[in-house]
Amino acid sequence: MAEKKENKKLTPYQEEVLKCAKQIREYKIIAEANIVAILYKQPELIFDYTLQLEDFSENTWRVYWQIANDIIVVEKKSVLDDMTVGLYLEKHQKLKKEYEDYGGYETIDKAKEYVNINNMDGYVKELYKWKTVLEMLKNGFPVNNRINEFCDMSLDEIYEEYEAMLNHIFINADDDVQSYSLADGIYDLIDELDAGIAVGLPYNNMDILNKETGGQLPGNITLIGGLSNMGKTTLTRSMLIPSTIKYGERLVIAVNEEGIRKWQRELLVWVANNIYKQDLQKFVVRDGKYSDETKNLLKKCADWIVEKSENNMLTLIPFKRYKTQKFIKVLKKYANLGVKYFILDTYKADSGSRSDKMWLDMQQNMVDIYDTIKCKEEGGLEVHVTITFQLAKSSARQRFYSQDNIGMAKSIVDPASTCLMLRDVFEDEYTGEKNALKVYRFDGKNNKSKIPVKLDKDKHYQLIFICKNREGAASSIQIVCEHDMSRNILKEVGFTSVPVDF
Numbered sequence: 001m002a003e004k005k006e007n008k009k010l011t012p013y014q015e016e017v018l019k020c021a022k023q024i025r026e027y028k029i030i031a032e033a034n035i036v037a038i039l040y041k042q043p044e045l046i047f048d049y050t051l052q053l054e055d056f057s058e059n060t061w062r063v064y065w066q067i068a069n070d071i072i073v074v075e076k077k078s079v080l081d082d083m084t085v086g087l088y089l090e091k092h093q094k095l096k097k098e099y100e101d102y103g104g105y106e107t108i109d110k111a112k113e114y115v116n117i118n119n120m121d122g123y124v125k126e127l128y129k130w131k132t133v134l135e136m137l138k139n140g141f142p143v144n145n146r147i148n149e150f151c152d153m154s155l156d157e158i159y160e161e162y163e164a165m166l167n168h169i170f171i172n173a174d175d176d177v178q179s180y181s182l183a184d185g186i187y188d189l190i191d192e193l194d195a196g197i198a199v200g201l202p203y204n205n206m207d208i209l210n211k212e213t214g215g216q217l218p219g220n221i222t223l224i225g226g227l228s229n230m231g232k233t234t235l236t237r238s239m240l241i242p243s244t245i246k247y248g249e250r251l252v253i254a255v256n257e258e259g260i261r262k263w264q265r266e267l268l269v270w271v272a273n274n275i276y277k278q279d280l281q282k283f284v285v286r287d288g289k290y291s292d293e294t295k296n297l298l299k300k301c302a303d304w305i306v307e308k309s310e311n312n313m314l315t316l317i318p319f320k321r322y323k324t325q326k327f328i329k330v331l332k333k334y335a336n337l338g339v340k341y342f343i344l345d346t347y348k349a350d351s352g353s354r355s356d357k358m359w360l361d362m363q364q365n366m367v368d369i370y371d372t373i374k375c376k377e378e379g380g381l382e383v384h385v386t387i388t389f390q391l392a393k394s395s396a397r398q399r400f401y402s403q404d405n406i407g408m409a410k411s412i413v414d415p416a417s418t419c420l421m422l423r424d425v426f427e428d429e430y431t432g433e434k435n436a437l438k439v440y441r442f443d444g445k446n447n448k449s450k451i452p453v454k455l456d457k458d459k460h461y462q463l464i465f466i467c468k469n470r471e472g473a474a475s476s477i478q479i480v481c482e483h484d485m486s487r488n489i490l491k492e493v494g495f496t497s498v499p500v501d502f
Contacts, residue, residue, distance in 0.1 A: 020144045021137055025057050027151070028130035032061040034123040036068065037111035040080045043072045045117070049124055055131060060102045063095065129155040136162075200384060201249060201341060204242035205491045208479050209464065213418050214471040216240070216384040218340050219375035220417035221366075223347075223468075225391045225406065230422055231462065231485050232388040233258065233345050237266060238483075238490035240386060242274070244341055245308050252315045252334045253343040256322040263316055264305075270488040271301040281486045315339075321351040324365035328372050335373075335381040342373075347389040347412070363411040370415035391421065399426070399435075400500045401465040402475065419468035425461040425480070439480050441494035453480070453494040460484060463498065 010018070039046050046068060053069075056062040071077050071088050082105040089096035133150055136143050141162070143150070150158060200217030202210045216222060226232040244251040255263065265285055272280035278297055284290075290298065308314070317330055327344055334342070349358045350365065369387075374380030392407035401421040403413050413419045428435045431454040440450040455461055464479040477495045484490075 016144055017137060020147060021134060023147050024130050024134045024137065027147075028127060028134065029058045029061070031123045031126035031130065032056050032058055032065075033111055034115050035120070035127060036061045036064045037108065037115045038117055038120050038123070039065070039068050040108045041112045041115065042117050043068065043078060043080045045120055046072050048120075051124070051127075055127060057131075057134075059098070060107075063098045063102060064108060067095065067099065125155060129153075129158065133158070201243050201247060203239040204246075206239055206479070206481075208492055208495055209239075209420075209466075212466055212472050212477075212479075213469055216243075216341060216386065217417070217471075218384045219373065219378075219380060219382045220384055220470075221370055221373065221415060222384070222386045223413060223416045223419040224386060224388045224422065225419065225467075226388075226422035227391050227393070227395055230424070231483060232422060234266065234485055234488060235422060235462075235464075235481075235483065235490060236343060236345065236386055236388055237263075238270065238274075238488055240341070240343060241267070241270070241314070245313065249341055250311070250313050250315070250334075250339045251341050251343065252317065252330065252339050253345065254317045254319060254327055254330055255343075255345045256319040256348070257346050259318050260316050266488060267305060268298055268301045271304050272297055273484075273487040273489050275304060276300065279487070282488075283486070322348060323350045324368060328368060331369075331372050331381060331383065331385070335383050340383045342383060342385045344369075344385060344387045347387045363414075366412040367415050387416075395423070398501050399429075400498050401467060403467050405467075413468055416468060417470040418466070421465040421467050423463055423465075425455065425463055430455045430457050430461075437480070437496045437498065439494045439496045455480070455493075461493070463496070465498075 035051070051065070053062060053066060056065055067085060067088065068080055070092075071080060071084060075088070077084060085099075085105060089099060129150070132155060133143055133147070153161075200215035200220070202215045213222075224232050224236055226235075241251065243249075253263070265282070269280055269282050269285055272278045276297070280294070280297060284294060285298070305314075315334070319326060331342060347362075347366075349362050353361050369385065371379075372381060373383045373385050376382045389406075389412070391401075391405045395401065395405045398405065401423060403410055403419065405421060406413060425437065426435070427433065429437045431439075437455070439453040439455060441453050443449040443451055459482055462481050462483045464481060466474050466477075466479070468474050476497075478498050479492060480494050480496055482489075482491050482493050
């Protein structure tokens, strides 16, 4: 004789869930009854909603809804009176029996008396609300003690509350996203700012630029744009290399247009003119056949470079075929060796990039670089990268530079903290000419009074436009530099305001 199976006793929690489910269904059934009654009162409303049989929990209203749907939607009739329903049920005997068990058409007639067609939207929303709450209960959401609260809440309000709850839980569990109170550590920050944590490595001989941008702060990108052969690389060398050497910082230079020999030549010229104050021009170094005096000077410059390059202070990495991911590998390798300052000369599309998506790739690649170098608290290496890039060729005809001069890949500037653009001062912008620039420098005593500066026609000047600046104003002033590109001598002479092109 088979043993009688014992009924498995429910736990208190399971009993509570069943009780809660019953309460939810009671509210849901009211909405189901009202919806079905309205459909029998005004059948064409069935086309205004996407109700399905599975939306109904109570079998009574499932039966009546199925009949209505088949007659109006399937058979394309326009009324749901007693005769139309009766004729339909003659072809569906099983459904007819259930229909008669639930009171037939009399049940619908009574229900129709108590409903208002104008409330259909509200009833449908109630149906979906309780259907959703029931689904939440089945999936273990903590709704047991909140049913009475939900009576006064819409489905959207319930959704928004639980979405916020889940977002709060998961966003704080994600290593990539943390939330903080803006008051956290505010007093410690004041002490850290006082010690200079928000000031980056200064640009050499560029006091105005340092004041405006805060220098090269780790965790940020500085872009330097200009037309081809405008001196972007020379400017970058002159501003960055002396500062890294002066402050004992290591510098890694990744290049894809000039090789190591060209960089060495440029550095020899810079050392001769800026360190030893000897007049040495590039063509002399390039052409060879040196005099004894010149050769001795070059060896002296080389000795200085060797001394300053101890412990890999200056490292150059030429790319035969540029790809952003290669540069990111360089960033990761040397950042982990303690390097905080990098140069990429020049930024361009990856080798082999398809022309139809080249601009989008360049924009995404710049984002990838930023995600790599940003602050450690944001998951990055916290290093600074200076990146040179080409401006659109149409810039040659313009006086005022802005982000529009970047061309089709203008979104590359979005992740950068600073974007500088470079052009020569035009001949008619020199002192005394038709479009002469009004150039000033601050009084060295109080930095308040402005002193006019004349531009000597025998010298070469360039303008630096601050087109983006997260540390201060952008485009309000332009910096005027005297730039002897034959001797690699760069110095600020003042600031001006260039009129916008019309």
